[in-house]
Amino acid sequence: MEVSPSPSDSDLARTRPQPSWWSSMLSPLQSLSTNRRALPWLVQGGVGLLLLLMIAFLLANLVRNLSATGLLLTWRWLGQPAGFDVSESLLPFSPDLPYWRALLVGLVNTLRAVIVGLIGSTLLGTLVGMASFSSNALLRRLVRLYVEINRNIPLLLQLVFWYFVVFLALPNGSAALQLPGVVLAKSGLYLAGAAAHGWQLPTLVNGVWQAPLRLSVEFAALLTGLIVHISAFIAEVVRGGIASVPRGQWEAASSLGLHWWATLRRIILPQALRVIVPGLNSQYINLAKGTSLAVAVGYTDLYSVAETTLNQTGRAIEVYLILLSAYLIIDLGISAVMNGLNRLVQLRER
Amino acid sequence: MKITRRRLTTLPLAGAAAALLLAGCASEGGSGVQSEKLAMISGRGKLICGVDGKLPGFSFVGPDGTYRGLDVDVCRALAAAVLGDAAKLEFRDLNSSERFAALSSGEIDVLSRNTTTTLSRDASGGNGLSFAPTVFYDGQGVMAPVNSGVRSLKDLAGKPICVETGTTTELNLADRMRELNVAYTPLKFQTGDQTYAAYLGGRCAAVTSDRSQLAGKRTNFPDPAAHALLPDVLSKEPLAPATVNADPAWADAVRWVTYALMQAEELGITKANVAERVAAARANTNQADLRRFLGVEGEFGKQLGLPADFVVKAVAAVGNYGEIFERNVGSGSPLKLERGLNRQWSQGGLLYSPPFR
Numbered sequence: 001m002e003v004s005p006s007p008s009d010s011d012l013a014r015t016r017p018q019p020s021w022w023s024s025m026l027s028p029l030q031s032l033s034t035n036r037r038a039l040p041w042l043v044q045g046g047v048g049l050l051l052l053l054m055i056a057f058l059l060a061n062l063v064r065n066l067s068a069t070g071l072l073l074t075w076r077w078l079g080q081p082a083g084f085d086v087s088e089s090l091l092p093f094s095p096d097l098p099y100w101r102a103l104l105v106g107l108v109n110t111l112r113a114v115i116v117g118l119i120g121s122t123l124l125g126t127l128v129g130m131a132s133f134s135s136n137a138l139l140r141r142l143v144r145l146y147v148e149i150n151r152n153i154p155l156l157l158q159l160v161f162w163y164f165v166v167f168l169a170l171p172n173g174s175a176a177l178q179l180p181g182v183v184l185a186k187s188g189l190y191l192a193g194a195a196a197h198g199w200q201l202p203t204l205v206n207g208v209w210q211a212p213l214r215l216s217v218e219f220a221a222l223l224t225g226l227i228v229h230i231s232a233f234i235a236e237v238v239r240g241g242i243a244s245v246p247r248g249q250w251e252a253a254s255s256l257g258l259h260w261w262a263t264l265r266r267i268i269l270p271q272a273l274r275v276i277v278p279g280l281n282s283q284y285i286n287l288a289k290g291t292s293l294a295v296a297v298g299y300t301d302l303y304s305v306a307e308t309t310l311n312q313t314g315r316a317i318e319v320y321l322i323l324l325s326a327y328l329i330i331d332l333g334i335s336a337v338m339n340g341l342n343r344l345v346q347l348r349e350r
Numbered sequence: 351m352k353i354t355r356r357r358l359t360t361l362p363l364a365g366a367a368a369a370l371l372l373a374g375c376a377s378e379g380g381s382g383v384q385s386e387k388l389a390m391i392s393g394r395g396k397l398i399c400g401v402d403g404k405l406p407g408f409s410f411v412g413p414d415g416t417y418r419g420l421d422v423d424v425c426r427a428l429a430a431a432v433l434g435d436a437a438k439l440e441f442r443d444l445n446s447s448e449r450f451a452a453l454s455s456g457e458i459d460v461l462s463r464n465t466t467t468t469l470s471r472d473a474s475g476g477n478g479l480s481f482a483p484t485v486f487y488d489g490q491g492v493m494a495p496v497n498s499g500v501r502s503l504k505d506l507a508g509k510p511i512c513v514e515t516g517t518t519t520e521l522n523l524a525d526r527m528r529e530l531n532v533a534y535t536p537l538k539f540q541t542g543d544q545t546y547a548a549y550l551g552g553r554c555a556a557v558t559s560d561r562s563q564l565a566g567k568r569t570n571f572p573d574p575a576a577h578a579l580l581p582d583v584l585s586k587e588p589l590a591p592a593t594v595n596a597d598p599a600w601a602d603a604v605r606w607v608t609y610a611l612m613q614a615e616e617l618g619i620t621k622a623n624v625a626e627r628v629a630a631a632r633a634n635t636n637q638a639d640l641r642r643f644l645g646v647e648g649e650f651g652k653q654l655g656l657p658a659d660f661v662v663k664a665v666a667a668v669g670n671y672g673e674i675f676e677r678n679v680g681s682g683s684p685l686k687l688e689r690g691l692n693r694q695w696s697q698g699g700l701l702y703s704p705p706f707r
Contacts (some may be wrong), residue, residue, distance in 0.1 A: 085524045085536045087510070095524040168551035186552055187510075217553065218537070295515075298537045298548060304515065307447050308538070311516035314470070314477035316451060 066317070073321075077313045078103075084308055086300045088216050099309055106305030107326060113222055113291045113301060114330065118284055120227040125234025125283075130264055132239050143235070150232035155290050158229050163221035163297035170217070173207045189215040218299040222291070230287045237279035241272035273345040281338035285331045292327070302326055385599030388432065388655045391459055396438040399425035400458035403443030404542055407566040407679040407687075408464050408486075417441050420678040421462040423668040424485055424591055424608065428460060431607045431660035436667035445541045447516035450477050454594055460604055462591040464488075464563060466518045471592070480601035482591040482608045485671075486679075487691035487700050490519050490584035491561035493549075493568065493577050500556055503530055503582050509555035510535040514545045522585040523558050542567070556580075560587045562679060562687060569684045603654045606706075610661045613643065613703040614670035616694055621669035628662055643706045650706060661706075671701065 066072045082102040083095050089105045090112065132143045150158070168186060170177065176185035181192035183202040190202035193212035202211035215223075245268050253263040294301040303323065310319040391397055401409035401421050409419040422441070429439040442458050453461045454477070467484065470476035492511070494500035500509075503526065513520050515538040527534050537554055539545040546567055549557040557564070561579060568574045591608060593601045614620075617640065619627050631640045642648040645658040652658065668674055675692060679685045693699025 083521050083524060085527075085534075087535045087537050095528060164547055164551060168548065168553050172552070295540050296544065298512075298539050298544070298553075300538065304538060304540075307540070308515050308520065311447055311450065312470070312521065314450065316454075 073318055074315070075318060077315055077318075080313075082309070083312065086305065087298070088219065088300060099313070102305050102309065103302065103322060106300060106302035109300055110291050110294075110302040110326075111330070113219070113226070113294065113299070114288045116223055117226040117230065117287050117291065120223065121230040121234055121283075121287060122280070124227055125231035126238050128231060128235035129238025129242065130269075132235070133242055133264070135260060147232045147235050150228055151236070153229075155225065155229045156293050156296055159222060159225035159293055159297050162225045162228075163218070166224075167217040167221045173209075174204060176209065178202075183209055183211065185209055186217065188217055189220045191215070216299070218294075218297050221297045222294045222299045222301075225297075226287055226290055230283055230290070233283045233286070234280060237276055237283060238272070240279065241276035242268055244275045245271045274342075274347065277338060277342045277345055281335060281342070284334045284338060288330050288334055289327065385597050385603070385655055387459060387593070387597045387600035388603060391432055395433065396440050397425065397429040397432060397460070398440045398442060398458045399428070400442045400444045400449055400452055400461040400463055401425065402445075402463045402542070403441065405464065405563055405566050406569050407562065407683060407685045409441075409462070418678065420486060420674055421464060421591075423674045423678065424462045424611075425460070426668045427611055427664040428462075428591075428604060428607050430663040430667035431610075431656055432603065434657060434663055436663075445516075446514050447540060450479070453592065454478065456594075459600075460591055460593050464560065464589045465592055466560075466587045467590045467592075468518060474595055478595040479592040480595050480598070482593070482601070482605045483612070483703075484588035484590045484700070485608060486562060486589040488560040488562045488587040488589055490522050490558060490587055491564050492556050492558045492580040492582060492584070493564045494556040494580060496576050496578045498555060500580070502580060503527070503584075504532060506534055506556055507532045508534065510537050510553060512537050512539065512545050512549045512554035512557040514538070514542055514559065515540055517559070518585065518587065519559050526582075526584045546571075558584070560589070562589075562685070565685050565687060566679070599655055603656055606650075606654055607656075607660065607664055609703040610643075610664055610706070611668075611671040611674065612694070612701045613706060614661065614665045615672040615701075616696070616703065617643065619644075619665055619670060621665060621667075621673060624662055624665045628659075639706075 063072070078100040079098045081096045082099050084102070085095050086093055086102065086105055088109070090108050091101070091105050093101060093105050128143050128146060131139050132147075134140055134143075170184055170186045172186045176183050178184075181201060183190040187209065190209045190211035191213040192199065192201045194200070195212040200212050202209050204210075242264075249267055249271065250263060253267045258266065291301055292303040295304040295307065306319050306323045310316055313319070399422075401417065401419075403409055403411065403417070405419065405421075407419055409417060409421040412418045425439055425441070426436040430436040442452065444452050444458075444461075444463060449461055449463055449465065450471070452458050461479075464486070465471075466488075467481040471479050472481055492503065492506075494506075500506060511523065511534055513523055513536050520536065520538065523534075523536060537548060539548060542559075542563075545557060545559075548554060550571065559567075561583070564579055568577055571577060591604055593604050595601070614624075627640065628644050628646065631637050631644050631646045635641070638647075640646075642650060644662055645651050645660065649658070651660050654660070657663070669677070672694075675689065676682045679687045680689065689699065691700045693701065695702040
């Protein structure tokens with residue numbers, strides 16, 4: 001807000017005393033209105049007051065209409081038995097447990113997808129981003145192709161593709177895809193892991209795979225879709241970060257005899273991080289929000305549970321408040337962590 | 351000064367936008383003797399009806415691009431009764447989780463989408479709907495591939511079952527399986543398309559829904575004969591059109607137009623002979639019942655806020671209940687469902703229209 005030091009001609013004209021009788025009565029107001037410092041505050045205050053009144057009116061209206069239709073906010077239903085089942089849960093769950101437990105199960109499932117997705121897409125995205133500076137032309141082209149395909153196709157479409165076209169086309173039983181320690185079947189993804197009697201590989205028992213670690217194909221499809229989609233964006237962020245490091249750094253490193261990988265890891269990436277981290281923040285948030293598309297592939301995330309809850313209870317406003325605040329808190333949490341990280345990697349003025 | 355001025359203009363704009371948004375909600379409340387919804391429909395000149403849109407037999411788009419099905423015909427009868435023309439109608443395709451929100455927000459006037467009447471959906475403290483008479487008595491069933499060896503619910507122990515989220519079937523399945531003490535995995539999908547795609551993709555050992563819906567969807571399968579309904583009936587599913595609780599006058603109109611379709615069947619009034627029967631009733635003053643029903647005398651229409659001849663218009667548009675049933679889900683359709691419980695009360699069924707008096 002700048003205040004012009006010298007009043008213009010029109011201002012002088014306004015302040016000039018007028019002969020009529022009412023000008024004397026209005027003079028205090030008039031002097032106020034000519035005060036260039038007070039006027040903006042007055043107008044802002046007036047508009048602010050108007051806005052508050054409007055908000056109060058709208059809220060009162062909302063409350064009146066909600067109470068007229070018997071939909072005034074209540075949270076008692078959260079303690080009622082949910083009555084529905086969930087397909088997968090890290091917490092024990094049965095239909096006689098209350099709604100809040102069901103929502104918690106959904107939240108944990110969402111967080112599981114977010115956390116695994118963050119790690120996976122960061123690793124894959126960083127590798128792809130670095131590969132775009134490879135000296136191998138074929139690799140560079142492949143990386144471009146990967147990025148352009150994955151970031152230009154909507155996430156929902158990719159999820160549906162991975163689930164219905166890829167994962168549901170997998171064979172079951174003994175025909176399942178078997179890699180060392182990993183079995184990929186239509187019924188799920190089976191991984192080797194530590195069990196009661198040491199390390200255990202997936203085994204086929206009566207035509208059904210058993211393994212210490214099992215991911216449902218729904219979860220696997222969601223993760224694949226999210227990681228592939230978001231990693232393409234992260235790769236671009238990483239590429240931008242690396243490109244921001246002056247060429248001289250590469251040349252200096254190679255003149256010292258460092259090879260490509262060592263140059264990237266020891267010289268370039270540490271400097272690129274301060275450009276990469278702010279960009280990563282919004283991609284991570286995109287990933288967290290993207291998990292709500294899980295409902296398209298049958299994965300029981302928070303949104304899916306909330307939707308069932310909404311249908312059974314009819315408490316639309318409450319359920320959406322819970323949903324909105326849950327996603328807001330997750331995203332703000334990611335932002336807070338990333339901002340902290342950003343402060344760490346920034347150049348410190350000495 | 352620049353910054354201040356910009357802020358000054360955006361603040362009231364945002365406020366005004368919010369006011370407009372909420373002002374829309376403000377006019378919905380309150381109910382007088384006259385129905386706001388009926389006035390709104392007449393003013394708009396068309397009825398907006400929420401349907402499934404993808405369920406053969408009940409509501410789906412035919413090869414000629416028009417909607418057809420039992421639920422659709424109920425909408426047509428309503429449009430004919432209220433506006434005098436069955437074509438003054440707009441359909442909204444809704445999935446099972448969208449349907450109640452669309453109805454309570456006023457986006458649709460009536461929901462005719464194979465919706466089960468339940469206490470919590472009806473109650474003011476629940477979804478706050480008002481249900482018209484049941485137009486299809488159904489029960490929940492389970493369908494499994496014939497060659498899978500699944501013959502009863504118990505065979506599904508430990509197996510995944512596909513179910514559409516936001517439906518009563520989801521809850522009934524949980525209840526029945528708990529009673530049988532059978533562990534299973536419910537795989538929930540938002541739309542019927544996704545549910546049946548996952549089932550046909552082999553992800554689920556079985557799919558559960560209303561028996562009529564399973565039969566309807568099966569007609570679209572690549573090989574309908576490869577899938578069979580299990581004998582278990584998991585629940586009662588009385589499917590009925592629904593309106594919002596807040597407008598009882600409109601709910602009454604929907605209720606009695608639905609009854610009129612059943613009463614017409616009872617009285618033997620069909621799409622083909624309705625004009626003839628009206629002429630006969632006009633000529634013969636002794637047929638008081640028929641004259642009142644067809645609006646030749648009395649003021650049933652006026653009491654409901656509908657035209658006097660609303661029954662005639664509705665039956666002329668879609669025929670009586672029996673005709674609607676046979677055409678869409680009965681012998682005249684690929685579904686070939688038995689009338690079963692959906693027969694008239696006089697023939698051992700559950701259809702029973704209260705008297706038009």
